[in-house]
Amino acid sequence: MTHSCGHDHHAQAGAPSRRGFVQRAALGMGATLLTPALLATKAHAAGKVDALLLSCMDFRLMDNVERYMTGRGLRDKYDHIVLAGASLGAVTDKFPAWNKTFWEHLGVAIDLHHVNKVIVMDHRDCGAYKVILGSDFGKDAVAETQVHHETLNKLGATIKQRHPKLDVELLLMSLNGKVESFSRRA
Numbered sequence: 001m002t003h004s005c006g007h008d009h010h011a012q013a014g015a016p017s018r019r020g021f022v023q024r025a026a027l028g029m030g031a032t033l034l035t036p037a038l039l040a041t042k043a044h045a046a047g048k049v050d051a052l053l054l055s056c057m058d059f060r061l062m063d064n065v066e067r068y069m070t071g072r073g074l075r076d077k078y079d080h081i082v083l084a085g086a087s088l089g090a091v092t093d094k095f096p097a098w099n100k101t102f103w104e105h106l107g108v109a110i111d112l113h114h115v116n117k118v119i120v121m122d123h124r125d126c127g128a129y130k131v132i133l134g135s136d137f138g139k140d141a142v143a144e145t146q147v148h149h150e151t152l153n154k155l156g157a158t159i160k161q162r163h164p165k166l167d168v169e170l171l172l173m174s175l176n177g178k179v180e181s182f183s184r185r186a
């Protein structure tokens with residue numbers, strides 16, 4: 001079995017090898033943490049997955065998000081970045097470190113897992129939208145839809161600009177788990 005990271009895996013499936021542990025310990029002190037060798041300590045960690053999901057951190061929706069992805073046949077087949085506000089977290093001027101984190105993680109997902117699609121999932125009644133934009137969009141569904149549409153499109157366009165080969169899906173989840181799509185092809 002070949003591994004896309006180029007790192008040979010002597011460990012049995014499951015537990016990382018002692019050699020892996022020593023490598024990780026050696027990397028811990030000065031080396032960049034996000035190296036393929038570090039991330040690929042589990043045999044399946046360097047495989048291919050279809051998609052990268054960006055969602056909000058909101059605790060209320062974690063089960064809905066998982067159920068939605070499972071319903072699409074993507075259970076255990078997607079990388080997952082969590083930023084407060086989802087698309088807004090990736091584009092807001094207020095938290096440049098979050099923007100950077102998104103792009104760096106997307107880069108790692110492409111390099112390591114060859115993702116070919118980014119699924120961006122915002123949600124209604126989002127506290128991060130409220131805090132970052134200073135307005136309670138949850139009280140006006142039309143304005144809320146509009147601001148998510150704009151922010152999702154802004155991130156979607158930037159993803160396509162930086163990574164033209166990636167497909168991008170733009171989604172908005174309601175608190176009941178229902179998902180609307182803003183993508184041209186859903």
Ligand SMILES: [Zn+2]
Pocket residue numbers: 056057058084085086123125126127128129
């Ligand atoms: Zn949120």
